[in-house]
Amino acid sequence: MAKGSSVQTLYELCKRTFLPSGASPPSSHAIQMLSSLMDTITPAEVGLKAEVLEDERGHGFFGSTFSNYSSRTAGWAQPINYLHIYECDSFTIGIFCLPTSSVIPLHDHPGMTVLSKILYGSLHVKSYDWVEPPYLARNTEPFSSPMKLAKLQTDAVLMAPCQTRILYPRTGGNLHCFTAVTPCAVLDVLAPPYDEAAGRSCTYYRDFPFCSFQGYENLEIEEREEEYAWLEAIDQPENLYMRSGIYTGPPVQENVI
Template sequence: MVFSSLRRYFSMRHQSSKVQALYEHCKTILSPSGSPPPSSQALQKLSSILDTIQPADVGLKEEIADDDRGHGFFGANALSRLARWAQPITYVDIHECDSFTMCIFCFPTSSVIPLHDHPGMTVFSKLLYGSLHVKAYDWVEPPCIIESKEPGYAQVRLAKLAVDKVLNAPCDTSVLYPKHGGNLHCFTAVTPCAMLDILTPPYREEEGRRCTYYHDYPYSAFSVANAPICDGEEEEYAWLTELESPSDLYMRQGVYAGPAIQL
């Protein structure tokens, strides 16, 4: 019993060291305004720390496709098979401050976070387990905006495809920046999966960092004179229009079950 307790103690210390190291590095290099930006070396170190984190380090149990509850750390329950497939995305807040948000998303198979943006923000995403399809755009600069032909939408804006692929864990940390790397993106779970995110600075509506949702139209849906693209590249572009917050975004709050962070 004593040796079992010691093994559990040192295991938790190992887990805590990874999450604690991530928190301490974020606290050191990130600021509430995002300015001045961290050095490339500091950002690389942040990605390197994230690369080492496994599901167990943040209190998660990996889900498998044949037993898809989408619960992550919640484990087995008495739900029917049909009810299990109707489970929401689970959002877990690990830590939030003026400089950054550290959080986890647990996805059931086929669940979707619709196309949305991260205005003025940098986001580090580590896929902890499973497979996740990512489709992401960056705005074309200078802005190319035209009036929409769809009733109820005032305008559409041209964006360029930055990412369109399936991530399979284990894989390297993904990073998007305020103006490149796919700042506008959507996620679709191919299998049960979980994503650990660092968002900096965090969303703050009063500071102009409000999450906006979009619908993307193929480039051929609209025409504009002197559009800054070449023939044959049309599939690399799309027209985006703002949406109200989607009513079908099914998400619930979870409780962090990993090792506590020492502030």
């Protein structure tokens, strides 16, 4: 029965925390309560079993490794599965299941608060926040977009169980990339959801080391140059292989008192 389940509690707390379309930012106390709840959620509570063995078909063809695989191997590539739990105007709840070596490329969450909990497995997370005031650079490649300076927030392998990660519209690593070190699953809450009409489109990026471009040696930065990168907006990568899966955990029951 859904009432009393962790998923139902998560839904009810999100409902109290996030107002429609982000009309008012949530309080830090409410976000911490939500994070603490997600810290306790296990794979079994959302209908998952942690995958122990590698799929014998291989590791997929994501990112720059694609050229190293034959067309036959590419046909074996495992997709990232997204398990939809709940969505409304205020927030979405879902789970990303990533096979080993799969990548969710560097992307942003404009005007959004996101909570991510690794349910099982190991995941490399690389995240950035924009530098304010903004600094722009120009790539010499034809038809390239201007690049914007960002500061590295995280570049580490995280292993379950670990604390829920929180990113905010301007802090906490709003732009991030996930690479699965082992099979893993990530429970995500996004608030408010992506909405192109409301200016919340998902933009993908590629990053360049700070030292890649001349003329910025005297730029005042607080940390080492290695802590900064230039980000260039790109089209959605063609090798992003994602599909909808079937959520088998407790369903959300709306209008439960």
